[in-house]
Amino acid sequence: MLSVEEAIQQRRSIRGFKPDPVSQEMILQMLEAARLAPSGSNRQPWRFVVVTDAEEKKRLRQICLDQAFIEEAAVVFVACADLSAYSKEAGLRRSQEFIDFRVELSGGFAKALERFADPEVRKLAESAPETDLRTVIAPATTNTYIATEHLVLMATALGLGSCWVGAITDYEAVKTLLGLPENVVVIALVTVGYSKSVPPPRPRLSLEEILLRPLPSAT
Ligand SMILES: Cc1cc2nc3c(=O)[nH]c(=O)nc-3n(C[C@H](O)[C@H](O)[C@H](O)COP(=O)(O)O)c2cc1C
Known part of the structure; x- marks a missing residue:
């Protein structure tokens, strides 16, 4: 398995996949990487649908600007968010969890939690x-x-290719296709499989371009 640094450096958007299936074990490893992600107030709104069915992939391809690699991928993860992770009741539960796990918050957060107790x-x-x-x-x-x-980087670490798909032309159609409940919204797709080939890195802005002011000098 690649290190985090290697996975970050080697990841590319892969838009051509071999027909080989991806093992259940790897699918679970990718989902586990997603599951462990951080989130504001630990709300964990993410939900996933794992699509391997040929007909469903074909339909997803149609909904996403006819991008052929969606149908080619061994597995398509449909990343969704469950808005009820932000319900009042969920909020109360998460606040209690901060107390139960004795999370050492600071400043205004600590005061708010003290009041909540x-x-x-x-x-x-x-x-x-x-x-x-x-x-x-x-x-x-x-x-x-x-x-x-997280899921994408785990795919790379496992030697798999992946590509984010944000070009969803009809979010409701994806919901209907997958029979998703009312409070769930579709966010993006990630196609995963064995890469046909790995393209060279796409250009990135330089360090100077992404820094809004010079780096403080090393101490
Ligand atoms: C949110 C998001 C949505 C994207 N949607 C698509 C897409 O619909 N189709 C596609 O071919 N690539 C898509 N990409 C991939 C980007 O084009 C790609 O990440 C970018 O060009 C940089 O290339 P690299 O990923 O190989 O480094 C998406 C990437 C992100 C992060």
Whole structure:
């Protein structure tokens, strides 16, 4: 297995796959990498559908601008977010979890958690109005992206090729195809399989270009 550094350096978007299947063990290793990702307040909104069925892959290809490699890939992970991870009830559970696991928060977070431990304040929190789940799409999406990139890097570490697919032309059609429940939104697809070939690296901005001010000098 490649190290994290090797996987980061060797990963490419792979758009051509051999017909060989990907083992169940590897699929589980990739999902495990996603499962362990960090998320704001540990909400873990990510959910995945693992697609290996030829007909489903064909339909996904149609929905995603007819990109042939989607059908070619041994497995397509459909990364989704469950917005109910941000419900009031889930929020209360996550706050309690910070207390139960004695997480050493700092500053305003620590104060908020201290207040939450007070039964009166907790009662108030419990009686607060339900979260409008339409307002949580941004954090649900960003956190799902983090978990999905974990999955992508694990694919590379296992010697597999992968490609993110964001070009979803009809999110509702993906939902219908996979029979996804109401609170679940489709975020992106990741195709995975054995690479036909590995392209050279795509250009990246230089370090100077991504730094908004010069690096502090080494101490
Ligand atoms: C969110 C996201 C969506 C993407 N969607 C597509 C896509 O629909 N089709 C595709 O061929 N590549 C897609 N890509 C791959 C990018 O084109 C690719 O990452 C970029 O050109 C850099 O190349 P590299 O991944 O080989 O380093 C996507 C990448 C990301 C991160």
